[in-house]
Amino acid sequence: MPRVPRIPCAASPVGPVRLGPAARAALRPATADVTAGFWHSRREINARVSLPQGPGLLESAGNLHNLRLAAGTAEGEYRGAYPFVDTDVHKWLEAASWQLAQQADGELESEVDRIIALVAAAQRPDGYLNTWFQVRESGARYQDLRWGHELYCAGHLIQAGVAHHRATGRTELLDVARWFANHLGQVFGPPGSGRPIDGIDGHPEVETALVELYRETGERAYLDLAGYFVDRHGHGLLGGEAYCQDRVPVREATDVEGHAVRQLYLLAAVTDLATETDDPELRSAAERLWHAMTTTKTHLTGGLGAHHDEEDFGDPYELPNERAYCETCAAIASVQWSWRMALLTGEARYSDLIERTLYNGFLAGVSLDGESWLYVNPLQVRDGHTDPGGDQSARRTRWFRCACCPPNVMRLLASLEHYLSSGDEQGLQIHQFATGRYSYGAMSVRAETDYPWHGTIALTVEETPRDRPWTLSLRVPQWCREFRVRVGELSYDQTDAPVSDGWLRLERTWAPGDLVVLELELEPRLTGADPRVDAVRGCAAIERGPLVYCLEQVDVPGGGLDDIVLDPTRPLAVKHRPDLLGGVTTVVAAGYRRRLVEDGSWWPYRAADPAVPSTGALVELTAIPYYAWANRQDGSMRVWLPTS
Template sequence: MSRTSSSPPTPVGSVDPVGSVGPVRLGPDARAVLRPAAVGLDAGFWLTRREVNARTSIPQGPELLESAGNLHNLRLAAGAAEGEFRGAYPFVDTDVYKWLEAAAWQLAQGNDGDLEAHVDRIIGLVAGAQQPDGYLNTWFQLVKGGEQYQDLRWGHELYCAGHLIQAAVAHHRVTGRPELLDVARKFADQVDSVFGLPDSGKPIDGIDGHPEVETALVELYRETGERRYLDLAAYFVDRHGHGLLGGEAYCQDHVPVREATNVEGHAVRQLYLLAAAADLATETGDAELRTASERLWHAMTTTKTHLTGGLGAHHEEEDFGDPYELPNERAYCETCAAIASVQWSWRMALLTGEARYSDLIERTLYNGFLAGVSLDGERWLYVNPLQVRDGHTDPGGDQSARRTRWFRCACCPPNVMRLLASLEHYLASSDDGGLQIHQYVSGRYTAAEGIAIRCETDYPWHGSIAFTVEETPADRPWTLSLRVPRWCRDVRVRCGEESYDGPVEDGWLRIERTWAPGDRVVLELALEPRLTAADPRVDAVRGCVAIERGPLVYCLEQIDHPGGGLDDMVVDTTRPLAVKHRPDLLGGVTTVVAAGRRRDIPDPGWWPYGPADSSPRQGGEPVELTAIPYYAWANREDGSMRVWLPTS
């Protein structure tokens, strides 16, 4: 049963110690099929990316937050400094909170005195800036004379509160210390005293123009046992779509979640709201919210998701387009939207137990998400297009197709930091029947049922994934469930020296037996490179193919094709694709080599149009096309890039 409101916060590790310290900790009455399990990474692809995050990205956070003015604003609000508010937006506090969350998850990886000192110092700034009633937003405290909740559409006060709560929950789960959690609870209590239905006696019936507080409040309920936080989250989710902010899709006010049939509006706002809907369905058993979540996820993935897992078709409002409106050079695919997609899909995977959600997580992590940070961890992409044309004129700023040190709206960099720092909590799950492996990394997977296995793999470069049982109950069988990615055309399994030919059902290959320490299972996923075509209703890429290998989407970059740009390149689909391992390139990657031509197109003169040619040109200079993983583009020099390649 849920704890009463008078119960103290749960000490770290006192409930479900294996999976409890991650971003999603299910409540005691959760209706989820699966619960998070712990993974300790010790080698391989994702360990390298996390080491860069720990060594470079997170440590540079305090300096960047100082130079951008975020920390200065907190000092001003606390009366500890003089000057003017710095920043262009009323939600700059969230950059601080997302960095604090990233730093908290990083502290879980081991002692780091410098990082811990920065965390303690910045928590002190946050606490000092909080008003006596619990309210905290430096923009409104300093620029707007202390007014509260007068601009819910653009002010983002609750959005800021949500990120503060998530940072506080992370810090408390990792350290057991209450300082930041006390600040967050005080703010949440103030919000709870202000917002409610008209008959509740509370002064404001309203929602924030940027959903985020909803899923944060669910997690605060999970951390503290305070049911009113869960109820407040439900209130906010259900009040979206009732015209409280004018009825616009942009701020998720056009249709209630329960009635929606497609994802619309600002992509990040939509996905954060749907993550909260999945959380509520998990904690309350609300069947209508679960059905809506499943319906909307299906609509998104079948009609509005780019090959990279990227989401968002339009620059102007950072929003979804129409079904099958998936442009290339004008794709928005905000890095934050990729992160929100992972968060929502993980909640859906736990709620339903279905592998398809983790299929999308894999695609998004390796492509649409990871492209958002440079290989050195110092530069970022806010938008992630699938093509940069020859002669591209870059607008600069937040919509640049060139990597940037920081942004005026710096939502993406600390968001990337917090996902990478907590990544081990999105890789595996357990249930009463055993352990489920959602993502393949080298390391130790542990479940609360006394189960531990070690995984050794060079995935995604090689498809061999070896598991060794290290701990297991001696008196009962359990099931090891391995996700077989939808892209995989050939899968083989060995248990010890014997082949295993069990069926793949709904994306899972399940092996049930009474295990013993030392038992081995080897999963072989064929990683042959492949050409992918889009649904013919995607006009932007009709007559084109993309190169994929395993979970990786590939692209061409101009630097690998001297002698001209990429706009005239054509791939020859009749010739086989070849694989080349390049330890010298981009930190060590596997490239895919294809045959192609540089089209021989005559000068159009003054008018680039003419009669249709029923026999497309096949001539032109033969050229070898070298494709690199999409996540690694824009790490050498500026130039053109493309994922989708014309075939004629």
């Protein structure tokens, strides 16, 4: 196969987003090294358990077999029900590459090399690569852009190639990715361009991947191709459906709609293009649509997607509980988009949503042992729930027929350090709190914290420019109502601290050893929803710090949860349980069980208000972090609790 020229390995930091030299962004990614605590533990399980299982699962599901079929080195039937199964391989390669960027692992590197060789062998001489169409469809290409997902697969391949190059400096996979991207540039283009196809993919992904390939190689053609794909959405090329972001051009859109993951991947690319091209119209669209999403279509957990049918956003304030879709991949896409928005604008609100999503809607998608997964993340499982199994299951599953979520989780956890901090000419910004080291240029601080269980974050300056002031900025979470900060001999609280737009900005000429201690109040709280959210009217949810809590049937005496009523007048208590679910802080509340007044009805509808609280003893309710549910026995679960 012809090869593209070799390019040098770019400088650090290593991560999924590396802004171009001319990018018009307020912030740039900094370097973080998480060494202990909550996220270190979750990432260790990803590295030791989830990632090593990837090749075996991809083998048993047939993904690697299909690559051999496409390469002509194996015989047999194609395995898999969808034309996009290649992406599971590409996402695993990306995840493994980010892991290799952090620590040497000879066995993992060997598996990566082996699978890269399979991918390269399957690629056609002109750069095309999609095993479904090469094997099952006898080489037919681009005949069904709405469902074929050829460009979607290309996008994940490109991201894997970029990740592998950034992590290792090697170009084997990047060569494959660039060759495919060059092929796309010869095939796709607007009318009058001389290219044979004016078209877009039914599943956006290639757009943001092409921007990153431009950032990695400096080749403007990739950025231009990404811009072409973004701007052709909404012009009826796929039938004009909202499902695949083809109803309204993104520059004119006023609301997020259609398939949630597809919408968010597209908007990540919109933000990338706004950053690299300084396009004010694209920036305005991104800000407008993010606001619409967060104010009317985002669940308490950060989850996105109201409908199982077509996996899409519903109407504004249509946020069901037991039928919430909240696909794990949508949570991941939300983090990716919000991080790009945080870099573009410098505003803390985007990292507020990242925190909420990471700790809740995202982390629930993988089991505590790293071996099983949730595709959908409902906010309620009713008593007597009949589980449909498969991709719609409310029970953890070893793998899926459509296995997009597991390797997607792997790649976000493997690259998580990238989303924690940033820098600019003024200094260093810490977006997410974890024990470890944060650095940007000549500035570095060491953080120690037991967050999210405790709210104290101690930061020690390790390196600093000599005789020059700079600003250490700490995000004060949106949920936090009280905090204190101590800087040397000075102490502030929320009434007099220098906080602006969610950032606590501390400017001075720092010296090595200077200590900053931020204390965030973590009292548990009850949260209510906008009254327009019909599904949870009259309900409350328990939160503490960044964590959303839920009840599980196994923790509540007396049976199920459907008849539980929370007593909001009783205080909430906190109890740390090192013996439970890997060590969690629980919130203990009080409630009652309803007593239904029997009226002889043979159907579930009765006269108004027949349910009254029991006059018996209170029921103690032990709430656990939502991310930890579905790790014990099957049973009911709920986040929103009736209060009357």
